[in-house]
Structures are given as C-alpha cells and as structure tokens.
Amino acid sequence: MNIPRLSCPRVVIIGGGFAGISLAKKLSKHDVQVVLLDKHNYHTFQPLLYQVSTGGLEPDSIAYPIRKILKDFSNCSFRLANVLEINTEKRKLITNIGKIKYDYLVLATGSETNFFGNKTIEENSMVMKTIPQSLNLRSLILENFEEALLTSDLNERLALMNFVIVGAGPTGVELAGALAEIKKGILPKDYPDLDTRMAQINLVQSGDRVLKEMTIQASEKAEGFLEKLGVNVWKNVCVTGYDGKTATTDKEITFETATLVWAAGVKGATIKGVEAKEFLAKGNRIIVNEFSQVKGIDNIFAVGDVACMESEEFPRGYPMMAQPAIQQGQQLGDNLVRLLENEPLKPFEYKDKGSMATIGRNKAVVDLKNIRFQGVFAWFVWMFVHLFFLIGFRNRVVVFVNWVYNYIRFDREARLIIRPYKKRNKQFINHL
Template identity: 75%
Template sequence: MNIPRTSYPRVVIIGGGFAGIALAKKLSKQEVQVVLLDKHNYHTFQPLLYQVSTGGLEPDSIAYPIRKILKDFPNFYFRLAHVQEINTQKNKLKTDIGNLKFDYLVVASGSQTNYFGHSEIEKYSMAMKTIPQSLNLRSLILENFEEALLTSDLNERNALMNFVIVGGGPTGVELAGALAEIKKGILPKDYPDLDTRMAQIHIIQAGDCILKGMSSKASEKAEEFLEKLGVNIWKNIRVTNYDGNMVTTNSDLTFETATLIWAAGVKGSIIKGVDGEALVTRGNRLLVNEFNQVKGFNHVFAIGDVAAMVTADRPNGFPMMAQPAIQQGEQLGNNLLRIIEGKPMKPFTYKDKGAMATIGRNKAVVDLKRFKFQGIFAWYVWMFVHLFFLIGFRNRMVVFVNWVYNYIRFDREARLIIRPFKRKS
C-alpha cells in the first residue's frame, strides 16, 4: 500500500465502526499518522438497521462516508481493504490491496452474526448486521407478500406472511415491534386482496426473559408492549433447525415460515495472526487488559465488540454495544497519545450511560442509572438520543423528517424492492 512513511508513528486501525471512528477522531490533528482500513467506505449506525429493514428509513441515512468524517485531518489515510492476516513479529498486515507496516495496531473489527454452528440456519436465515443484509431482509419481506398473493395453498400463503425472530435482545425486540406496526397499519392498505390478519410475528427466546441486559421492569414492560401489538413471545425455547420453511425447536413447537431472522447472538470478528492465546472462546473475542492491549502484546490493541476486557465484576467483558466501543476508542486515543509522549497509560473505566429499546409508536423502555421509565416519554428520549448520536447534520435532518412523517401518517414509505433478494429483476 503506497502510504508515505513520515516521522510520526503510524497507528493502523482495522474497522470503522463506533470504536474505530471514536479512536480516529481522538487522534485527529495529533502527531500521529492514522491509517484506517475497512471493507466498507462508510460507517454504519447499527442501532437503526432494523428501520432500514422495515422500510422506515433509507440506508444512506444511517451510513456516513468514513473519508468525510475525517476529512480535515491531514495525517489520516483511509483504505478500502479486507485485512487477511496480522504479522505481529514483523509489525505487518496482509490485505487484499497489499501489505502495510504499523507501529501500533488497533483491532476494531467488530462482530458478526453467531450461528453457534447451525450451518443450515446460517444458509436459510436472514441476519441484520450490515446495510446490505438489512436491505436483503426488506426485499425478502416485500417479495414474500407479493408471492403470498399468487398462491392458493393456505399453508404456503401463511408461511410467506409469518415472521420468526430468534433472539429477544434489542435487535429482535425492535424488529418485532416494527413488523407488528407494519402488519397493523400498512399491510391491510397495501394488500387489500390478502388476509393480512393471518400474518404472525414470533420471537423465540432461549432465556426466560427478553431484553436480558436491561432491568426487569424494562423487560416486563417491553413484553407487555409487544403482546399488545400482537407479537407472540416464546421463552425458554431453543431453535434447533430451519430448512427454509420449517423451524424446529427443542420442544414440540414448530413454526412454518419463509422468513427466519437470526438475532440470537454475535461473535467477535477476529483476524488471523492474533488469535493465539489471546482468544476468548466465549464470544470469539480477544482478551485485553485495562489498557485494551491484547494479551501478550504491547503494541497491539483491541477495542469494541472484538475486545473482551474481563474483570472481576465483568467475567464476560463489556456488552457488545455502541457505548463500550465508543468509550474504549476514546480512551485508547488518549492512551496512545500518552505512550507517544512517554507518559504512562491510564486504565479504562466504563461510564454506564444506560440502555434503551423501542418497541413501537409511543412505546419504548429506558434504563438510566437513576431512572427507569417506559412508555411515551421513554420513546421521545430514545428518538432524541438516536438522532444525537447519528453522524452528520444531513443524516439527522433526513431521519427526523422521516420519523415525523411516519409518526403523523402511520406510514413507512421506503417499502421498495430495489434489489430483489429472491429473483433477478
């Protein structure tokens, strides 16, 4: 890769997610050279992917060009690349666009869907971790309804209109709520010649509650909201297989559906070369110390979803969510500057800003440190926080306009099959 060597030390960041971008911003306008590598040329605001899938938002509104975020930073280089291997002896990366030397390496490669070895589920189910995946899900949902119109086989038609979501975390809950609102408000108008009341939305949850990471009040209220919207919640049930039509579970329960959304777990996206003794089996993450140094290295760091900072009170590391990623990115930025200035690093301390999830119109649950609340005010807080964390004035404005429109009109306009998932156009 033809990136000029300067007298500044070179920090290579793998991944432009919340962690990588927060770090790069901290290092901007400092005496370091920063090279950020990502396989996309944009940063994705993952918390709103479910709104792309359900036609409430446009994909571009929740994505932001990485080059633009860091355009005023003279020592910043971005390259669109897949990192294939890390050589920690020679301080070198192998990528699909050539090799690259580093002085400090930061693995911020995030996470990917974890199928826990279920290869058939991986083959037939839909995931929602990237924008292309979310668009595929949007297309599939709409294609299925068009197809439901064509069949006279009642079982087949119902299977095309059923949705099974595996996993009752924020992704599963928010998607289920959005689908329920579409079922109620949009499908009867769009498909007057289809009995859309037959459409069913199921959440299958292996544990005994949904929104496990949140308070029991939030979990209970979310369940109540979902049930009011007509979503069926199945707890303490594990999905064992899916063949593209039938979902089987560890109980007698089976579901016929053309759409299984797998939101049951994620695992760290680790890269060959730092997967030795640092690898934590649970979650496929890299073990890091309180400075985010990967176990066994001084100059290789990991932040965000891919890093497992295991402490006494957090035996599984921090949750794989935006806040720990952003805070670790910022803290590592400060620490790298301290290293370069010859000062000692400071350990990472996590400021828990709480958690929230939205279920639908006027329905959200918010857990803050001191306050826990649910309902319409929580929903406003949820919207405000998400608008605030979106990058870019235009994205905020466009998302705001869409939300106001969707709220007033009980509508979601982006129900477009731009790239058909099933068949060629």
C-alpha cells in the first residue's frame, strides 16, 4: 500500500466514523503510527442523513474530509480503501488497493442495514445509512411526485405519493416527521396541479411503541407529535415483503407504495477473517471484552456499532449510537497507549449522556439521565447538540443558516434531483 513503516508500532483503524476518528485523535500525540482506512474520503454525520434525504441540508454540510481532520496529526496516514479480508495470523489486511501489515488492528467499521434475510425487501427498498443512499432517497421522492403528475391512473398516483417507512427508531421517526412537514408546507406550492393531500406517510413498527430505546414518556409524546403532523403510525405490524409495488405484513394490512424505506434494523459491518460464529454476537456484532479486545485475538480491537461489549446495564452490548462509539474510541486510544507502555488497561465505563429525537418543527423528545422533556425546548436542545457534534466550523455555520432559513420560511430548498435514481434497475443513470 506504499506506506513507509515507522519504527514505532503501527495501529491500523478501519473506518472513519465516530469511533475511528475519536480513536485517531487520541493516538495523535503518541509514539505510534496510525493508518486510517475508509471507503469514503469523508466522515459522515449520520444523525442528520434524513435531512439530506428530505432536502433540508446539502450533503457536504454533514460530511467532512477525513484528510482535513487528520491534517495536524503527523503520525496519521489516510488511505481510501475497501478492506476485503483480515489475515489474523500474518497480521495483515487485504484491500482493494493492496496489502498492509499491522501491529494492532481496530475495527471501527460501524453498521449496515439488516434485512434479516428478506430478499424482496433488500432488492426493492430504500435505505439511509450513507450519503449516496440519502441522496438516492431524495431523488426518488422528488421523481415520484414528478411521475405522479403524469399518470392518469389514480391507483398508480396514490402509490407514488404513498411513503412507507419501516422501523420507528430515531431514523424512521425523524424521516416520517420531515416528510409530513414537506407534505404540508412544500408539496401544495410545488405541485399545484396535484392533489397532494392524498400523499400518505406511514410509519410501520413491529413493536408496540415508537422510539423503543427511549423512555415510555418520550415514546408517547413522539407518537402524539407524529399523529399531529398527520403520520399514520402502525404498531405491532411487521412488514414481511415488498415487491416494489405492494408491501405485505403479518396482519391483514398491505400498502401499495412506490417507496418503502427500510429503517428496521442494522447489523455489525464485519469483515472476512473475524466473521466466524465464535466471534459474533446477535446482530453480527463482534464480541469484545471491556477493553474492546476481540475474543481470543490480543491485537485486534473493535469499537462502536460493530462491537458488542456486554455490560450489566446493556447485556446485549451498548446501543448502536454515536455516544458509545465516541467514548469507546477515546477509551481504546488511552488503553493502547497504556498497552504500549506496559501499564494495566482500564475497563470501559459508559457515560450515558441521554438520547433524543426530533419529530419536526418545535417538536422533539429528550431523555437525559435525571430529566426528560419534550416540545420546543427539547427541539432547541436537539439542534444545539447536533450542531455541537458536527465536525467543522463551516459545516456548523452552514447547517445553522439552513435551519434558521428553513424555520423562518417553512422551506427546504435543497430539493434537487442532482443524480436521478431509477429504482427499477437499481442503477444511477449517467444523466449529464
């Protein structure tokens, strides 16, 4: 891979998400060589992807060049690479751009969509885990409305304006809320020839409440907000298939829809070499001890979504969210330094900073350790926290400007089909 070997130990980090970046930062002042690999040249702020999909933000505002993050860390190198396999015996990685040796390896590969083996859903649904995926969803939503204008078949038109979001975690709830606001504020102006009141937003959930990772109080309030916005919330309904036209469920309900967004599950993004059953917990996450060490391999670690670190409070591993990832990355950084200095490692201690979700304008729910609140204040807290965690001063300013504008004008201006997305053949069209 053409990276000269330094005399100090080499730590290779796979993944430039929250965990990988916070780890690299921790190691930047120490006597180790850090090589960060990612298949994108940017860090993605995933919590705001739904705003890219719904035209509220531009993609570049919630992404940040990894090279720029690392530029002041003279011991860190970045390579744009897709890791294909880990050879744990020879301590090397096989990637699309060549091989690389490591002394210590950290898997910070995050998570990917879990379709639970359902092929029809995998083939026909939209997902929202990366920026290109979010842009595809944006394009599809807009293309559907353009198409709805053209058809004289009422059923087809209804299906084109019917959105089914499966999974009522933060992603599903936030997307549903944003679509409901678009339906109310933007569609009637953009499509005067179309009866946009017929547009439907369905949020389908197999469990008995939305935002099930949060408190019941937050769930109930969020559901109330969603209903106020006109979202149809379906509980205890499990979507069982989707052929691109009809979504079937385990109940008698079916949905005729041109857009099914699958936000119902994620799984660890593992890599060949640590994929054997012995390494994995439920949800494809790699089992690690309290020092983030992969079971049975001393020099390989996993942090963030891909790691399953069991604890008393979270017997199935910490939630797959930004906070545990950031904290595990930082902790592992400190521990790697201790390891190199032959000091005893410290076990991971999770500081629960709470969780939050926004449903729409002035509507959010916040669970902190000792206090819960919902509504306008929660919404401001949500915005402040997200601006704070966004990387880059320019990004913060641009996102802030967009939010202020969108708030005052009830608008979302980034509704452009930059790359048309044709769902039929699952390909981007070279539309120059």
